[in-house]
Amino acid sequence: MSLVDAAKAKLPTQWGEFEIHALEDKDSQKEHVALTMGDLSGDEPVLVRVHSECLTGDALFSMRCDCGPQLEAALQKISEAGRGVLLYLRQEGRGIGLVNKIRAYALQDQGMDTVEANESLGFAADARDFTLAGRTLQALQVSKIKLMTNNPRKVAALEEAGIDVVERVPMKYGKNPHNEKYLSTKHGKLGHLF
Ligand SMILES: Nc1nc2c(ncn2[C@@H]2O[C@H](COP(=O)(O)OP(=O)(O)OP(=O)(O)O)[C@@H](O)[C@H]2O)c(=O)[nH]1
Numbered sequence: 001m002s003l004v005d006a007a008k009a010k011l012p013t014q015w016g017e018f019e020i021h022a023l024e025d026k027d028s029q030k031e032h033v034a035l036t037m038g039d040l041s042g043d044e045p046v047l048v049r050v051h052s053e054c055l056t057g058d059a060l061f062s063m064r065c066d067c068g069p070q071l072e073a074a075l076q077k078i079s080e081a082g083r084g085v086l087l088y089l090r091q092e093g094r095g096i097g098l099v100n101k102i103r104a105y106a107l108q109d110q111g112m113d114t115v116e117a118n119e120s121l122g123f124a125a126d127a128r129d130f131t132l133a134g135r136t137l138q139a140l141q142v143s144k145i146k147l148m149t150n151n152p153r154k155v156a157a158l159e160e161a162g163i164d165v166v167e168r169v170p171m172k173y174g175k176n177p178h179n180e181k182y183l184s185t186k187h188g189k190l191g192h193l194f
């Protein structure tokens, strides 16, 4: 497999101590991250968040989306369970990269919704390769999970990749006046369950 669990170390956070795994994807040359907590072996399903990179929302406090609050809520839930995995996948802008995401934001500033903006730039509404999530979990030897998401495509893609998703845990966090239209488009056009 081209995805290698290349290095790991302790990662203390405000939600407790995780183990950080740096994963090297030899195909795309991208470096992904998995934060794990507790013993992941055994038959009990593992609580998992598959999070796509959003530099603006995760690190720069943007209120255009719900990514930052979802990221924090996921770490909180894993810490409460004492066991789980957060995959941080480098799929910025639903796979179109940072520069194109900001171009898409500029089009949204002129009135387009998030799907129209992607399409007008020549991209699919969602350009992510979700098989990566399955490969990452396989690299961590996790096969039975409770998935924290509102996105049914993530559930389907993981099932297709051979991961047993026994439960979907809703992630409704971070709604605000600036992301209302974004969230309603996710629901109306991208199939998110809110
Ligand atoms: N192209 C584009 N990408 C966006 C926009 N807003 C947020 N994103 C990206 O969308 C992705 C959000 O990913 P996730 O948090 O995994 O969310 P999701 O697929 O909506 O599903 P959930 O698991 O329900 O959160 C990140 O890669 C963001 O950078 C936008 O307006 N345009």
Ligand SMILES: [Zn+2]
Binding pocket: 054, 056, 057, 058, 065, 066, 067, 068
């Ligand atoms: Zn975001």
